[in-house]
Amino acid sequence: MKRVLKSIFMLALLLIYANSYARSISFLGAGSTFAYPLYSKMFDVYHDMTGIKVNYQAIGSGAGQRQIIARVVDFGGSDAFMSDAQMSKAPAKLLHIPTALGAVVMTYNLNIKGKLRLTPAIIAGIYLGKIKKWNDNRIKSINPNLNLPAENIVVVHRSDGSGTTFIFTDYLSKISKDWKRNIGRNTSVAWPVGIGGKGNSGVAGLVKQIPGAFGYVELIYASSNNMPMGYLRNSYGKFVYPTLASVTVAANIKIPADTRVSLTDTASPNGYPIAGMTWLLVYQEQHYLGRSKAKAKAFVKLIWWMTHAGQKYTKPLEYSPLPKSVVRLVDNILQSMTYDGKPIIR
């Protein structure tokens, strides 16, 4: 028995010893599932380059916001920007740092030739439960060439708190007064109709499998699964197909210094109307909970790399890179990050 206790004790010592050795710099992030393929690529490359380990777990944008407020992660990932009220719950000032642009696309499961054309009124009508059949006149009149079946529309939405939902409901709130009044914009809302899928992949899976289904997912999930996407009429009256280019164009608006802006239904003539940014959420003052200065420096360097050299990994993975104007804003934000009140980089 003594021997067992002794060996247990030795093992514990060994662990503590191993512990002190494993003190190299590493970061923990969590949040947005949309940004996950991009981040996992970036952090893998960054580890090979610098040896710094960045652990990113895709648990949803809502979770990313919650965990950075609880300060149990080094950064949160979110496709939804936080409101002033939400930010006031954090123990210190939070910064939003955009890393890429994305689009929410409308995808469907219909046996038709050609691509579906959609107007804001049709999407709002379907998600409010007012348009129930695919051969409804409101859809038919926009798509005279398509042979739309008399099938029920099976509405699919997200079951978890998600930035994708935030972007989508933000769009619906802008184009439909009814939606804005009764449901509103959030990472998760009380859906009037439909069934829920977990994560972008869950929604994509349901739409793929259920005949007559209609759902919203991030661009990369639709294109990597070869799912059809609808043309959308933007505020200029133009029908736009979701592509990297039309998303980038949508961001051609005046973006505020803290980058907290909605990119849905923008006034850009060729822009795709349901676009959005994905952000890193970090604390402006990096000296908290015993963080070292070296760690703070390495952290800012990491973000600098992601928003500059690292941007070359966006396009191969079907994200739109940050426009030059946004990168300039990012530079300012990074320069405003401090350690003990002093800027970390100049």
Added chain:
Amino acid sequence: MEKRLKVRQIKDKLFTVVMALFSIAIILPLFFIIFYIVRNGAVEIDWHFITSLPKPVGEIGGISNAIVGTTELIGIATLIAIPIALFTGIYMKEFEKSKLAAVVSSLTDLLQGVPSIVIGIVCYLWIVLPLRSFSLLSGSVALAIMMLPMIIKSTYHSLKLVPDSLKEASLALGTPYYRTVMKVIVPAASSGIITGIILSISRVAGETAPLLFTAFGNPFMNLNITKPVNSLPLLIFNYATSPFSDWQKQAWGASLILIIMVSALNLASKIMEHKWKTTY
């Protein structure tokens, strides 16, 4: 009369057949599950798969971090659980009549029934929030709490099997009480105790729910107990529910490895039970 007997016999035969059919039917899901996992998993497993770290989507990586992480989690959980559970089990046997022993007994029964996700919540509140990070430690504590009732019970029952004569003989020889317990009674029950420990390890090795908000996951290798760590069940969950088909394939490979690990532990406990069985 003759006819009634016939009817009764036919009823009996029919019943036998139905029972046999239902019994055979329960082997089917097992067969299906093992078949799918071996068929889909075996092709994924090679040296590279076991020894390399995960890669971004589209590149072929491995699951070494999860294998090491599971080992770390189980190892530390066992280190935490054994001393508490062993001494609690001894207490229950040695102070059987005390009120505290009765409380311990009913609370261990209760703890065994508590859903694992609840233990995950509690460890998030107890360890993750105060330490300000998801961590290997918090995951290990969650698993240790789940191991406690199993080890306490098996220790108690094994100790009960040791005949009182052995204890009396030792005490009569003038051996102090604590030595009698630690050097005579516990060693005499050791096969049962160790079997219980191994079984409890095999039970928690596949646990996912309590690790969701504690161990959290990590694409890298991690030896630091204050940092998050990956585990095989967590990796299977994340990969299986991902939209990427090569990750789903890797999840089959990881499942096969997990099943082999758990079955090996189960087998070890069976062999031990059989071989070391001491009868009095």
Added chain:
Amino acid sequence: MNQTEISCKDYRLRNLDEQGSSTTRKETLFRFFLIAAAIISVSIVMGIFVSLLFGSWKSINEFGLNFIWSSTWNPAAKQFGALPFIIGTLSTSFLALLISAPFSFASAIYLSLYLKNGWFSGLLKFSVELLAGIPSIIYGFWGLFVLVPIVRSFEIKLGFIPYGVGVVTASIILAIMIIPFASSMASEVIKLVPQDLKEAGFAMGATRFEVIKNIILPYASGGIFSGILLAFGRAFGETMAVTMVIGNSNIIPKNIFSPANSMASVIANEFTEARGNLYLSSLIEIGLLLFIISFIVNAIGNRIMKKMTVKK
């Protein structure tokens, strides 16, 4: 055993040289260790309960008993009611019990009354043990990729919306998972029936079926009830396998093919993302409910089991 005996003597001899007081001190220390361990074990369980209670205080204060009766789960409006999850958990668990009952009952009877030995009973026992050892995440994974498409094709034939995931899929997976447990519980109970009673039945010329129906079942009914209760206790707290196939829809299921959500899986899904204290507190309250139900179910089940054992 030899080794122990030697070391025993060894210690006795050494003990003669030692001071009596040091032995007493060690004795006290040893007792202290034992009691400390027992107290730690007790306080862990108490601590779980207290932490859950404190964590859910906000939600208990805000909603009171309404929490259990309200069917709205709307984080945006800060309205939280657990009814959809309670119904999801109850319906999947009961359905799973219903599906698994004939199988676990049959295998228990078969193993304890018909085939006590032989390769088939060996295979059966081995299978049941292996089934019990498979981690729940693997059941969920297998269910998602194998069972869900099968259920979906049935739903298309029956004219339901072909979700594939939903109450019925979760129940089937749960049923497969609790069969080993329920089966071993049932064998245990059947073994408790006194041999004399069975033999008396056979001596009267009863067939095996009649002995089972008229003697064993009535005698074991209490045990079977507690077995069902304990198997239910297993099913309702299961998290991962259910989360992967139940559909994660926070509404009350309309029929057995509807997607739903269970108490454990809503925690797994939303615990990390719950923003705002009330949201988090509501999830912890669901955890508290799980804890309380498991307490009640196990207390009743174990009490009946113990009574049965004593009766014998």
